[in-house]
Amino acid sequence: MSEPVLEVDNLSVTFRTRNGLAQVLDHVSFSLGQGETLGIVGESGCGKSMTALSIMGLVPTPPGRIAGGAVRLRGEDLLSAGERRMRSIRGNEISMIFQEPMTSLNPVFTVGEQIAETVRLHEGLSQRDALARAVETLKAVGIPAPEKRVSEYPHQLSGGMRQRVMIAMALACNPSVLIADEPTTALDVTVQAQIFDLLRELQDRTNAAIVLITHDMGAIAETADKVVVMYAGRIIESGTVGEILADPRHPYTQGLIACVPHFLANPPVERPPLVEIPGLVPPLSDLGTGCAFAPRCRHVMPRCRGERPPLMAAEPGHEAACWLLDEAVPA
Amino acid sequence: MKIAAIIAQRLFYAAILILAVLVLNFLLLHLAPGDPAEVIAGEMGGATQEMMAEIRAAYGLDQPLHVQLGIYLGRALQGDLGQSFFYNAPVVGLILGRLGATILLVVTSLTFAVVIGTLLGVLAARKPTGLFSNVITVLSLVGYSAPVFWTGIILVIVFAWVFPIFPISGMSDIRLAGGGIEHVLDVAHHLVLPAFTLGVIYLAQYSRLSRASMLEVLGADYIRTARAKGLSESVVVGKHALRNAILPIVTIAGLQFGGLISGAVLVETVFSWPGLGTLALDAILGRDYPTILGILFFSAVIVIVANLLTDLCYRLVDPRIRSGGHK
Numbered sequence: 001m002s003e004p005v006l007e008v009d010n011l012s013v014t015f016r017t018r019n020g021l022a023q024v025l026d027h028v029s030f031s032l033g034q035g036e037t038l039g040i041v042g043e044s045g046c047g048k049s050m051t052a053l054s055i056m057g058l059v060p061t062p063p064g065r066i067a068g069g070a071v072r073l074r075g076e077d078l079l080s081a082g083e084r085r086m087r088s089i090r091g092n093e094i095s096m097i098f099q100e101p102m103t104s105l106n107p108v109f110t111v112g113e114q115i116a117e118t119v120r121l122h123e124g125l126s127q128r129d130a131l132a133r134a135v136e137t138l139k140a141v142g143i144p145a146p147e148k149r150v151s152e153y154p155h156q157l158s159g160g161m162r163q164r165v166m167i168a169m170a171l172a173c174n175p176s177v178l179i180a181d182e183p184t185t186a187l188d189v190t191v192q193a194q195i196f197d198l199l200r201e202l203q204d205r206t207n208a209a210i211v212l213i214t215h216d217m218g219a220i221a222e223t224a225d226k227v228v229v230m231y232a233g234r235i236i237e238s239g240t241v242g243e244i245l246a247d248p249r250h251p252y253t254q255g256l257i258a259c260v261p262h263f264l265a266n267p268p269v270e271r272p273p274l275v276e277i278p279g280l281v282p283p284l285s286d287l288g289t290g291c292a293f294a295p296r297c298r299h300v301m302p303r304c305r306g307e308r309p310p311l312m313a314a315e316p317g318h319e320a321a322c323w324l325l326d327e328a329v330p331a
Numbered sequence: 332m333k334i335a336a337i338i339a340q341r342l343f344y345a346a347i348l349i350l351a352v353l354v355l356n357f358l359l360l361h362l363a364p365g366d367p368a369e370v371i372a373g374e375m376g377g378a379t380q381e382m383m384a385e386i387r388a389a390y391g392l393d394q395p396l397h398v399q400l401g402i403y404l405g406r407a408l409q410g411d412l413g414q415s416f417f418y419n420a421p422v423v424g425l426i427l428g429r430l431g432a433t434i435l436l437v438v439t440s441l442t443f444a445v446v447i448g449t450l451l452g453v454l455a456a457r458k459p460t461g462l463f464s465n466v467i468t469v470l471s472l473v474g475y476s477a478p479v480f481w482t483g484i485i486l487v488i489v490f491a492w493v494f495p496i497f498p499i500s501g502m503s504d505i506r507l508a509g510g511g512i513e514h515v516l517d518v519a520h521h522l523v524l525p526a527f528t529l530g531v532i533y534l535a536q537y538s539r540l541s542r543a544s545m546l547e548v549l550g551a552d553y554i555r556t557a558r559a560k561g562l563s564e565s566v567v568v569g570k571h572a573l574r575n576a577i578l579p580i581v582t583i584a585g586l587q588f589g590g591l592i593s594g595a596v597l598v599e600t601v602f603s604w605p606g607l608g609t610l611a612l613d614a615i616l617g618r619d620y621p622t623i624l625g626i627l628f629f630s631a632v633i634v635i636v637a638n639l640l641t642d643l644c645y646r647l648v649d650p651r652i653r654s655g656g657h658k
Binding site for chain 1: 556557558563574
């Protein structure tokens with residue numbers, strides 16, 4: 001792997017809630033190099049989006065607090081960088097695309113202005129040049145008639161178009177890291193595929209590192225190079241996309257993969273039931289000492305309830321936090 | 332739709348509305364108890380039956396109601412709102428002489444309330460649990476609960492007696508006759524207390540409204556987007572949030588214009604402001620039908636014009652309305 005662009009090292013974030021302190025991120029670590037795509041997978045509330053916000057320095061404090069760890073952009077620690085420095089990084093070196101294209105654009109400004117604003121801010125371009133750049137980026141993300149669209153408002157565009165505008169906005173300053181937080185969740189399936197194609201194509205062109213946050217294993221299979229699977233604020237499995245999909249070690253990852261329905265050319269009359277993982281994610285303020293997944297796990301052992309498993313190597317570069325690995329490969 | 336077409340359409344509706352206002356006001360007033368002939372005769376010093384009949388005949392009050400209405404509407408359409416029973420002068424002239432003072436008072440109060448109220452609300456919303464926010468909330472509640480006439484009287488006491496800084500009565504100093512900048516400053520000086528009194532109740536409303544609206548907007552996804560672009564907090568709040576947060580304020584400001592005019596009646600009375608409010612009070616006490624009707628007519632026109640302007644303003648700030656609704 002090349003020199004990492006982005007490193008997240010033992011990042012921990014806590015939130016003060018009415019039910020006590022919630023550990024929303026617990027020693028999360030990963031890194032990615034130029035041109036790589038890292039997929040972060042997990043259910044709602046597992047800490048995916050919080051990881052993204054921590055990298056951007058946008059965790060609402062209070063109630064949130066970065067309790068420890070480091071986020072490094074080309075070696076520079078962002079957690080100790082000042083707000084001014086962070087502002088010069090956001091939208092410029094690290095950009096983000098959000099889940100909801102319908103509500104993530106400001107309804108009262110033209111899309112051109114919203115893109116041009118970022119360029120003016122970070123590159124000091126004049127309004128005229130910034131608008132020209134906006135047209136250029138809109139064209140790059142495949143929006144037809146960008147000269148016309150640039151002076152339209154978000155409500156005049158479809159959901160897929162809006163997400164393209166969001167991507168254009170994020171890419172306007174050629175960031176080295178792009179964080180895409182569930183970029184296709186709110187879109188039609190056909191549009192989803194287009195957006196993933198677009199992201200891949202843009203990555204080939206700009207060589208940006210992409211953090212793709214999703215709960216969709218299919219999207220991971222399509223786009224990611226490396227995958228981390230999160231559960232209740234911790235990484236419970238990580239590896240290359242091939243390893244994780246072909247040989248998932250953690251029962252949770254296995255469950256996630258089993259949940260993806262398969263299309264059959266000749267479906268049997270008795271269709272197989274849809275697979276689900278029983279139970280719910282536990283409250284983060286009350287995780288106990290054992291494995292957080294234990295209450296939902298099919299392979300649960302007495303040890304799982306008392307002792308939290310650390311990440312253990314299944315094979316070089318592929319780790320999982322499950323005692324099953326310990327049983328299989330005695331330490 | 333083209334903006335000219337929209338204005339034409341609104342003006343057409345406005346004309347129908349004004350006609351309805353004329354008819355309804357006329358009927359309501361004639362249904363109300365009290366006989367103008369009696370009041371006028373009383374003013375003249377005596378009321379014999381013949382005198383009353385003479386007065387009724389002179390003012391057309393002996394005709395059947397629908398005939399009176401027809402005559403009234405016919406004249407109104409020609410811009411003649413009749414002769415005041417009380418002042419014995421054309422109503423239109425009476426009202427136009429006072430209209431400027433009222434509009435000056437109402438517009439100043441509303442501007443003061445909207446600008447300062449929004450500013451306070453926005454500042455409060457930035458730290459919704461902070462001391463400043465709580466102080467604003469309490470002050471808003473007090474300002475909102477205090478009746479206009481009470482605030483007025485307290486201000487009169489404070490500024491006439493304790494700190495005699497502002498004049499408490501009238502619109503200008505008669506010693507400063509003539510025009511020029513001196514006169515403008517003098518009127519402005521006289522305007523401070525009445526405008527503040529009328530504005531303060533609305534100020535409280537706008538600060539509450541803008542605080543709530545701003546808090547809602549600050550939680551929106553596009554604010555997160557703006558922050559993720561690297562914009563400074565002042566640009567995020569002052570540009571991205573404010574443009575959205577003022578939408579409800581524009582609506583309410585337009586709707587409240589009518590309420591402000593009725594508030595002006597009280598304030599003008601307390602501060603002897605020579606506007607429509609004092610004229611209305613005298614007209615009501617004197618059963619001066621044509622003048623009351625004239626004032627109601629002008630108020631309705633003002634409110635309709637204000638709503639039209641609000642509508643146009645709204646189009647200016649919200650592009651979604653400009654292009655004819657959501658997609």
